Every structure is written in structure tokens, then in C-alpha cells.
Amino acid sequence: MENNFRQGDFTLPGEAGYEQLTLELAKKWGADVIRDSDGTKLSDEIVQAGYGIYSTICIIRQHNAFAAAHPDAQQQTFLCSDPVVATESSVVIHPLDGFFDEQFQVNDSSDALPYWQVYDRTANEEVPKENWTWENGAVTVKNVQPWHEYTVSFLAWRIWEEINMYNHTTNNWTSEHLRQLDPRHPLAWEYLQKWLRDWCEQNPDTTVVRFTSLFYNFVWIFGSDMRRRNRFTDWASYDFTVSPAALKAFEAQYGYALTAEDFINQRKLQVTHMPPTAHKRDYMDFIQTFVADKAKVLVDIVHEYGKKAYVFYDDSWVGLEPYGKRFASIGFDGLIKCIFSGFECRLCAGAEVPTHEIRLHPYLFPVGLGGLPTFAEGGHPEKDALDYWRSARRALLRQCVDRIGLGGYLHLTIGQPAFVDTIERIGVEFRKIKALQQAGPAYALPIHVAVLHTWGSLRSWTLSGHFHETYMHPLIHINEALSGLPVEVKFISFADVENGALDGVDVVINAGRAGDAWSGGDAWKNDQLVSKLTEFVYNGGCFIGVNEPSAVPGYHTFFRMAHVLGIDLDTGARICHGKWTYKLDKGLRIQEGSANLKDKEHLYLTDGQAKVLADAGGVPQMTVNHFGNGLGVYMSDFQVSHQNTRMLLDILLCAKGLTDKAPYISGDCRVEAAYYPDSRTLIVINNAAEYVETTVSLPDDNWLDVALSPMETKEIIL
């Protein structure tokens, strides 16, 4: 049977000049499709070898001649100068000082200049336009308040496509800097459609056009000083979609005008991790409509030529929103997500699209995204591959994707036999997991978890980007832990709560820092939200709060759910209030994985009733509080690890009264299991790099002894 899983559902990056290697590895890894990559080409020998052919196109890039002829068709962004302190009655500001001049150029065209704004940041007020002038590359502001700080917000052309810029600056590319076109520009849009038709005609062997990606990159602002090369990057922000034309179209459609400050936001910009303003929500909706409309035209062209259209969910993905309401309407045949983590597998697997494909890491690049060597001296690509597979495997066991694949330069695998073997093994394991799920889904415990935050389902599983970009948020650790747990998970917004989203939910998780999008900020000023959740817990639900859940100033408690959690955070006013003494409670059957909790100050027990499971420096860090028929659980932090993932599962079991009663749970937190009733197959995985002997619970108080070699995937027919 093993041989059945050696072939198919695998996308191999081919490389011209390495035809033999390409075909050899295609065979060994069981590829059914060969793709090109950013910077590689496929030769005729490969293209005509009988494989499906994915061709990568970046639709808005590689049109430098057009961009040179139509510089006003390039993309833009709002930027805000660094603040200048006025020491007399006027102040001079050079807007681009501190920005990377190979990325940006001031846009002072007649349609852009009206959107510029000068701000008195000390008084938090815009300076009237009659008080400033733009001349000789500088803004001069007169009649200023001495000792106040001033900035100028302005439109800038983005003259270097950011992924190309990243590859140049990271991988030392020396080719021409690629520019990017804005499809909102009418001539550019005509040109791009024509270009795509021509491309389809010229590439008859291509079976799948892989869009990498669509039109607008996530925000990535470089600085001139190498001490802070990266000034700002947010994977899910929309700033790079802006232009005077977009702003005018927005105004026409929404009936009000956006200003630079809607984007600049007191120099903080509108980061995904903070609750959006109403204006930002409107703007995102506006861009999503535009992107979906334009993408549909392109997809239709591809379909006309009998090819499939897949889209890569990264880079210039902004507005695509696979969890947005317009995604399905575009008509993509497949969604490709490069993944480091389990949550990204779930993110890909859950999107409404026919084919879900994940791009495994490591990419075949000399240096990884984190800057460490991969296929270079000192690298261990086979170890990296297994590390990422460890995270992916457990998520795929819950919900599988349709395809896997790699990206990059195939020749880098030469001299890496361990890596080549590891990928072969991963391919086999993946196909087994896929086959099991095609026969029927994995058994899930009767535990329905709702992760509650500002964005709700639009940001299902992800926050904004990869794990290593968002590790400082406890919620990404929770999502990662949940991605492989045998429970149902959904993502709901605060508005959803009022619209019945708690029906059928057993556990609500709210995890974030006060004021951020994940905790919720001002959303918690809504008494109805608090009431609904209070009732939910009182009637038997469980509310898990992490770090600063439900936190908003202005009320008698800082955590609005403090009465349910039994714990709150003192923002200063309670410093003279006596604190409850407590004893650490070891009575609950919850994994003692709390070692990684943060040492958070200022937490206090509200009524002294909560059980304290962990503390630090005399301050409770993890508590469980009975409230009505339900449970409030607080953790000062959550860091994903074998232990803490098991702790989270234990809390879910405890909340649902299933402690020691749930089937297919391993006795060792390093081992996990998934049962497929339709195949009567139990998969047991060892997530550890060491040999583990343990048990797995079965229904009716039975259990199974298992022994697993490091990272083993064991299949047991029950």
C-alpha cells in the first residue's frame, strides 16, 4: 500500500539548466506539476516532459518600459515625515528625510498635493494650508507654535516593487529594479489585460497560471539608515493601495473624503493589530471590491485560454482576502499559501476555493526569511523541513489541503541527500493524511471554540503574516496550538456575538494586549457584549482570557470580564487596595505547562474566589474561576509549546467536563492523535525529536500503548 502514496499532488520548482535534476527529483518526490519561480525559467525539455506546468506571473511587475512611459501609472502610498521641533516661528521639513530614496519619490503632482497635510503633532491639529508652502524639496511652515512638533504627510510614488527590493537587498540581486503598475490607472489596466492575453497565447504549455499575487503588496517601508532599514511592515495593511484616483473614487462611492491622516494616524499608521477606524473599514471594503472585480477579469482571461488560475496568498495579496465575502466570486481555481506553521495550513485549507495548496518551507534559497543560512554553509535544510512539517502535520491531520510543493532554486538540493529524502518522506505522509480525510473527516471532540477578536472570520487563524512576524502576540500562539487540537474552531468578531455567534459555542477565547485588535479595545465599551458573554458563561460556557482580555479603561474593572475571570489588572487606582492572599491550587487536572507564563505585574484577584494555578512574584498569573455553571480562565500569557498546547487542551476538556473522559488523547504532551472513523484508522504522531512511549485513550475507558520513534507518524487500524 505504501507505494500508493509516492506520487501526485506535489508541485516541484523546475530550473532551466538543471533538466536532469528536475526530472529526477520530480520522480523521487512524486511531483505531478512543475513550476517556475521568481527568478527561474523552465526549459522546453522540462515543459514538455508530460507534467502539469505552473507558471508564475506577477501581473503588476516586469513592465518597466510601460512604467517609464507612464510614470503616473506607478503605485503610491502616504508617508509622514519625521517630526521636527519648532524653535522659532517657522519650521522647514524635508518630507523624505529618513526614507529609502530607491523606494520612494515625492508625488507633488497637482492631483496629489491637495492630499498633503501638515500637522502640529503637539496640539494634534492640522495646520491650515495657507500656512505652509512646498518649494525646492522642502515644506516651509510659518506661524508655528515654538516648541511644538510638526510633520508633513504626503503622497509618494513607490518606484521599486517591494518583493523585488527585498530580494535585491537580501539576496544581493543586481538586476534592474522592477517597478509596479497600479491597475486603477486606465491605461495600465488596458495594458495589463492585453499583456495577460499575449502571455497566455505565448505559453500554451502552461496548465496553471499562478498569480504571485495580485496588485498591491502588503506595506513595507524602508528607511535610509541601515540602523533601521525596515521602518514599517504589516502583512495585512492596505496603505499601498492608495492614490488620488482611489481616494476620489472612494469619495464618490462612500460620500465622504478620506484624508492623509486616515492613513497616517498620528504617525502610527493603521496597523492590523489595532482596531480599525470606521474609515479604514470602509476603505478596506472599497479596495476588496476593486481587487475582486479586477481579479475576476484576469481570471476570466486565463480561463478563456483553457488554463487554470491559482493565486499565491502572500506578497501583493492585499484586498484578495480569502476569508472576505468577495473571494469566491473571483473564480480562482486554487489558493497557494506558503507556510511555516500549523495555523497557516488551516488558513489555506479553510478558504472557499477548489484547490488548496501549501508551499512548504524551507524555500530552496541560500538564506531563509529569518536571515539564517538554509542551503548555504552552516544550514541544515533537512532539519528545517522537519521542524516546519512538525507544525504542519498536526494541522493537516485536522483539515488537510489538496497539494503541497516547494519553491526556489532546485540546484540548491545538490549535495543535500538528507533534505531530498526528508521531502520524499513528507510527501508520502502528506498523501496518506489526505487520503484518510478524503474517506471521511477526523473525529473531533464535542468542544466548539470561538476565538473572539475585532476582525472575526476575516482574520481566521492568522493575525497579520507569519508566526515569526507576530510571535509577540499570545493569540498567534493560541491559534497555532488550536490548529492541531481535536476541537472545532471558529473566529468571531464582537459584532458577531450580538448576532448569535455564541450559539453552539462551548469556549470563547479572547487574547491580546489592552487596546489592540485581538483584545478588542473600545469594542468592550458595549455593555451588550459584556452581558451576552456573562450570560454565556453563567449558563455553562467557558471564557478564556489571555494577557489583557476584554480590557478597556473607564469602568470599575479594567477587564470587563473580571467578574467572570475573578481577576483584573490594576491600572494604578487600586495600588492602595489590599490584595487577596491565596494558595496555589493543584486540584485541577490541567497540565502543569504554565512555566512559560509571563511575569505580569498589577494583576489582582477580584473577590478572592478564583483558584490560582500559577503565580510569579506573588502575583497570580493563571486562574480558574467558577461563575454560575461556567468557567472563567485567565492566563497572563500563552507561548506555544508541547506542554502549553496540552494545557490549553486540558482547559478545554475541563470546561466541557471531559477531563479523563475524552478518547484519542495521548498521555504525553509530545504525542498527539487523530482518529478517522470512516477508515477506522488512528494516526499517532510524535512531535518530539526523541523516542516516546505513552498511551492513547480510546472510547469506553480503554487505551492503547504506543511507542514512537522521533517525529514518527504511526498508523493504527482500530
Add this chain to the structure above:
Amino acid sequence: MENNFRQGDFTLPGEAGYEQLTLELAKKWGADVIRDSDGTKLSDEIVQAGYGIYSTICIIRQHNAFAAAHPDAQQQTFLCSDPVVATESSVVIHPLDGFFDEQFQVNDSSDALPYWQVYDRTANEEVPKENWTWENGAVTVKNVQPWHEYTVSFLAWRIWEEINMYNHTTNNWTSEHLRQLDPRHPLAWEYLQKWLRDWCEQNPDTTVVRFTSLFYNFVWIFGSDMRRRNRFTDWASYDFTVSPAALKAFEAQYGYALTAEDFINQRKLQVTHMPPTAHKRDYMDFIQTFVADKAKVLVDIVHEYGKKAYVFYDDSWVGLEPYGKRFASIGFDGLIKCIFSGFECRLCAGAEVPTHEIRLHPYLFPVGLGGLPTFAEGGHPEKDALDYWRSARRALLRQCVDRIGLGGYLHLTIGQPAFVDTIERIGVEFRKIKALQQAGPAYALPIHVAVLHTWGSLRSWTLSGHFHETYMHPLIHINEALSGLPVEVKFISFADVENGALDGVDVVINAGRAGDAWSGGDAWKNDQLVSKLTEFVYNGGCFIGVNEPSAVPGYHTFFRMAHVLGIDLDTGARICHGKWTYKLDKGLRIQEGSANLKDKEHLYLTDGQAKVLADAGGVPQMTVNHFGNGLGVYMSDFQVSHQNTRMLLDILLCAKGLTDKAPYISGDCRVEAAYYPDSRTLIVINNAAEYVETTVSLPDDNWLDVALSPMETKEIIL
């Protein structure tokens, strides 16, 4: 000459039954005055031994018969019940649940009940009075919102004087619980004046009436549950002054009515560590006037009898405010402050009153205030005495008081010869320091420091209570460090800054947590404040910010002085902004005492120009930033220690360009020096418990080698 310092300015606590011990120790310690203590009496033998006699009276206490006859003359307070979650359409609240019933009794009299308030704490709204009733010891609220939380705020009689309650519960006293009278009650006030006259007549030997203290104790609310006996305590809060009569008088005088919520403040109460509301400021002013007026009447009575009136600045001191504008008008002859720390010596020494006396610790009690044994098995009172003297000595070298003394039970010194000798030594050292300052003040460097916070001079030196009650605030550590430094120090409010308080100031210090009274909270919304301080630094001043200085939300930076400090704190919106890399800077001649800085998260360099002197986990914790001609200095925390005190001095020297140029500075942070030009005397003190050899700088690049035994005070004539 040594013998000259063996006698005088020392107050000894006498004890009846230990007449010989009293007189022996009076001789050994050079006492000129013998006092009684709370719980002790002086016998005729002591009273008539030729010493001055201090007699302690607590004017509002020890009138239980009167209180029994006039229960409505007892003192009161507002309390707020614990919140109750409504699970249906009505809710029942027992107001006193959770409070100590030996301390409180509900006041539901006809003049009190109108001040009661029921609150929907979830909606943050008062419940209309027609929706609740008070019957059978419970408040029943109808038409409530299910799942909201409700509280009742109410007036309660305080039926146990709090210091007496403390002594009973801590020292196991079993005598009758003492009650306390409110001098605002007309009959009580008549009674108290008469009682004082009678007392003066009956105590002709008394030379000084020591008021311990006046009328209203600091707030101290006990709970019923021993797991949280102390529900609330704030040394400088005014809640225990309230009564319907006070509220009516306030309304008549200020033209508006206060409500329970003005005191209850969302169950947080009005703690001194938070900026006061305008209503609280008015109320404090109102009480200060009342206390000063009534105190003056009592002082006048004492003076009529040819006695002096001293006041003890603790316990029922509220409203006295030695740094308030009415204190001098009362006419006290002396102020007595019990001290643990240097800042308390300065607090006492700086008050406008003829005689300043400090009560040294340890008190002659079996158990110290911290709960550890002093004059009991396992105690080391001589060590404790030296520890406190270490802190006091350096402060007294800057500004001396007039007298020292002890309190408590003298018989506890039996069998403690080391303690007896230590006190003798301290007496001699004190008298030397006093004599030097009587000849002329200590030399101070030309460095004028202004500590900037909400309360300004009203809370000079202290925050609210002793060091061990306020250690969690970095400012008390700074005040303690400053108390012995050779610089001029004043305390200014934010309003003072606009009224010229920065004139002549070299360094401004702002140290606190965002939103608290010491950082300033909303005061920083005043652009003028920011501008004045910006100008001050630009023109050569120094701004030292600690923890979350000048912090207020709503602006482009969280620290309003971020442009001066070069560092700011990210409240969440800047999580995607790139951070400046930096190298630790060792170029400044600032003591490397930064080891005790806190590991504070979320700090970021604003423009990358600040020098980073210390960091933790990749986050800057101490920075120095040149701004114009001045300096911005940031520290994430400040904990007083020899090293950090020296670090603070080094910053002050650096700010003023005096590094390596200041005279009378020791080469070792454990040693400090004070020079008295009028006596041509240099005092060098060793603050360490070990032998230290070092140098002390002298004018004109000269220096002196010194060697000091542990804790030595060395006198050098120059």
C-alpha cells in the same frame, strides 16, 4: 569637645513601673524631655525629675462614654458594596458584606440615606432612587439589566478608632475598643474643647502637649475575610473626614453638592497616587480649612495654659498638611514625624514650624510595622536602629531637625545593651550634625532639582506614607536618593510650571506610571506644559523621566516628552514599526548602577539619536539624549541603592557639566560627604557595613584620602 554632644534635644519615652530605667536611660541618652506613649503612663517620680514632659493626647479618642451617649457624633465614611451580578430582573445587595463589622456600621439615618447611591457598574450609570429600597439590612434593586453588575454606595459609622484597631489586631490588645468623635458635630466639639481645658488643668507638669494627632485618620478599611484583612489603606486620603454635615457645609460653601461617587470613584476610591478630580481638590481644601480652624482653637487653649503644642504628623493627621497654605496659621510649636527614611527627615525638617522633631525607629515595640520581631526573640534592634540611621543621617547632613526621640515601651530595652549603646551613639552624631548646621548650612552644588508631579509642594518629599508603603513607586526611591544629595531640591506641580517654577531650575524629574499622580496623567494634555519643558531643555536644562514619564494617550507619542527623551513607549500601534538598532554607550561618566533597572517592554528609540546606557532583552532601559543645549535622560525604573543614588548624582553632574569638577564628592558610592564652610568642617559618612578606603574631591582639583570603618561618621577640619 565630644562631651558637648552628649546631652539635649532628645525625647525619651518614660514608663511607669520602670522609674529607675527611665532615669538611667534619660541620662545615658542625654534626654531633656520624657514622654508617655500610646498605652503607657508616666509616674509622678518621672514627671517630677526635672525633665521636660511631653504628654500624648489623641483628642478624638478615649471618649467612649460621650460616644455612647451621642452615637451620631462618631466619625463616618463612604463605603461601596462588592458588586453583585444580576441574573434576573432584580438584585439584592447586603452593603456591609465583606467589611469588618467591628469597624463599620451602616448609617441609614434620615440625613445619610439621601447620599446613598446604587450603581449599574456595567453601564457606569446610577440607578434612579425609585428603583431601589433599603429594608431589613439589604438593598433591593428592581428593573435591573440582567448580567449587569450592581453596587450600593453608602455611609457607614466608623465605630473603632483605626489606630486602636490596629494595635488590638496586631499587638493583641484586649482593652475596650476606642471610638472616635467628629469635631464637626457641635456637641462633640464643645465637649472636646472642655475636655482639653480640663486636661490642661489636670496636667500642670506637662510642658508640651503632643497631639497624636488631630481629628481624622488616614483611610484604613478592614475586611471580614482574613485572606484580605486590609481592604484599603492610603495615608494621604481624606475619605474618613466625610459626614452628611460635612457634605452640606461643603455644598453651602462651594455651590455644588458632592455625591458618594465622588468618593467611591467606581469602587477604586480616590487614592493619593492618582490625579485628583476637581471635586476632590475642592473637598481637600474644604477639610484643610476646617482642620486648621479647629486645630487653632485647641492650640490656643494649650497656649493659654502656658504649655507648648506639638503635633504628630501621622495617624489622624488628615487635613493638617504641613506643606499646605494653612499650616503655619494653626500656631503649632513643633512637628513630630516618625521616620524610617531620609525623605521623611527632609519632610519634617522643611515644614514651617519652630521645632522639628523626628521619632527614630525602631519603636520600642515587640513587633515592627512590617510584622517582623524587633524587641522580641529573633530581633536585632541595634541593627534596625543603625539601618534607619543610615538613611536619616545623610538627609540630616543636608537639612537637620531640632530634636530626635524614641517611642514605645522603655522596658523592652532591658537586656539589649547593644541597642542602648547604639542610640547613645546616634544621639551624639545627631547633636554634632545639628551644631554644624546651626553654624551655617552645608555646601550645596549649584544644581537645582525640581521634582514635577500632580501634587507639587503639598506632597514635598513624601508620596503617601512610609517607604515600605510606597516602594512600588520609583519616585519614592528618587526622593530617598535626593534626600541626602548635595543639591537643592523642590517639588513643583504642573500648574507651577506655567507660573515660572522652572526659573533657576537645572533639572526636572518626572517619575511615575502612566496616568498616576506622579507621572501626571491628563495634565500632560496641556500643550503649554510640554512647550515650556521643551524650551527649558532646549536652552540647557535636563529632563529626567522614569518609568512612564509624561505619558498620556491620544498623541503621536505616548510620552509627551519623547522628543526630548529620544525614547517612547509603544502602546500597541507601533508593533509593526521597525526598531533602531543601537550599541550600548559607555562614554558617559555615569556610575554603572543601572543593574537594578526594570526589564520594561515596549520601549523604542524615537529617532535613534539617544545614547543607550543600559538595556534588557534588546530593549533600551536607560538613555541619554542631547536635545538643543540640554539633556533628556530616561530610566525604566529607579530603585534606591548606593550605586543608583550615585548614578542619579552622576546624571545631575553630567546635566550641569560638572562631571569630575564638583568638590566634596567621594570616589566610592558607599561613602558620601557634606562640607560646612562656616565651620570649615567636612563630614564624611560610610553608608556601608564594611570598611571603605576612598577619596573625597576638594576644590581646585585637590582630593583627600579617607578610610572609614563600617557606618562611621568622620569629621575633618579643612
